[in-house]
Amino acid sequence: MSFTNKVVVITGAATGMGAKTALTFAKLNATLCIIDINEKDLLKIKKECEELTTGQVFEVIADLTKEGDVKKIGKALKQLEKINVLVNSAGVAGPGSLQDADIIEKFDKIVSINLRATVVMTKQVLPALIESKGCIINISSIASTLMMRNLIAYSTSKAGVTTFTKCAAFELASRGVRVNCISPGPVRTNIWKHAGLTEDEQLVFWDQVAETVPLKKCVKVDEIADLVVYLASDKATSITGADFVIDSGMMLGTAEAGCGVRSVPKIVD
Template sequence: MAGRFAGSADPVVLITGASAGIGAACARVFAAEGYRVSACSNDPIGGSKLQDELSAQRPGSARFHECDVRVPTQIAETVGATIGEFGRIDVLINNVGVSCAAKTADEFTLDEIDDQIKTNLLSCILTTRATLPHLRRSKGSIVNIGSVAGLVGHDRVSIYSATKGAIASFSKAVAIDEVHSGVRVNTVLPGNIVTESRRRLESSLDDPTELHNVIESWQWMGRSGTPEEVAHTCFFLASAKASFITGTELVVSGGAEIGSGPKQRTTVVDGHVIVTPTPV
């Protein structure tokens, strides 16, 4: 379907946090499958580049909206603009998410806790709420991006883990509510994915391969995933090929969360990776 001009009957996907990483990969995958793309994030530079890239391939197929998903009025404006431009919404990808420096639960400030809850969880709830009336009309699909951290917990990211675990629970409950309207709701749980932020962190170290090799060892498959691998999973769950799947959690992790093995804390100190085995 790639390469044809966007038409008014083409399905529409709305993606939050779409200017980079998994969100941008989702935009490219859905666009290649004939979707018109409504992308939003708080990064106007990255978002505009993505719009230009997709529009060059299929004129009229992509729109970027600058949106702070922590602000309900901006979410409503983005949804309204999407309907105004494209006339429908068939798929919602709640992708946006943020974590912060590794800390124990009592070390996080109230502002850090509030920001993670609003960005990761509240935005997912509010965007779903704003989009549902349109998804009911199209009998569409919601794919929420959770995390393996929300499934099994991770070292010193308790607030992030809490928000991502809540997303999976929210998805299941909405899946039950919407089953009679024909809207399916599922969650994708990525593990370690090589994104731009991961590359920036690694390149900031004295030995960029040091942290990279440690993280690669956390997966049974021996490597981290790519944003495109997550995006293709999202497309599958949103597509008719997953028509009998709702309320599920699909892990995309290379097996990081299964089996038993050595556990160790990894910390970056003065440009070096410090690996500390868990004391007995």
């Protein structure tokens, strides 16, 4: 499999699943445009990608929730010769319930990054994808369908991503653009660190997950990246509007009493 002469745009590319996806595409000689608000880590990933790919690597330091930064992204994308793949990987998590005094503030922040930014980037890249008959892969979550306590904003945002994926796939099929999403279960990344959990809270959470899911392990970021690459490749030209669950059997475990972590740590302000 090769992505030589293909251009891949990835948001949330500085860390976690986005970073691993960028590195995996780089190994397949893709030209990359990587986007993230985290300048230090994004430049590190850019350097690593440049050492792997025969294509070019462009970086855009941007906050997807700010209009000025979105315009900066638009200008950068216009400099690309073409765009074949968009991977919407930017996302944040955060505990929150309806009973929290600041739930609206939490909700707006999480939805603006997880859902609204996905729509914004799709709109930005769409003309180029229609021209190239390209594809979009969105990163959703099993939290879109698995109800977990203290996670209302995150779950709602990811449900929106999954539904948006299907709506976009239906609308864009006639233009030759495929749209799919991946719904990971437990993937050991820094997402809960960025949400404000302590190191101890993170360790407890991930250890609980690994112990209770049917396969007794968390999903590896490499597995997510490999699935993204497959969906973007010529091996998946008949797949659109699909939601691929990769969760070590966590969704299966919800049918078994006492199996599966159904809540997340609550931050005490």
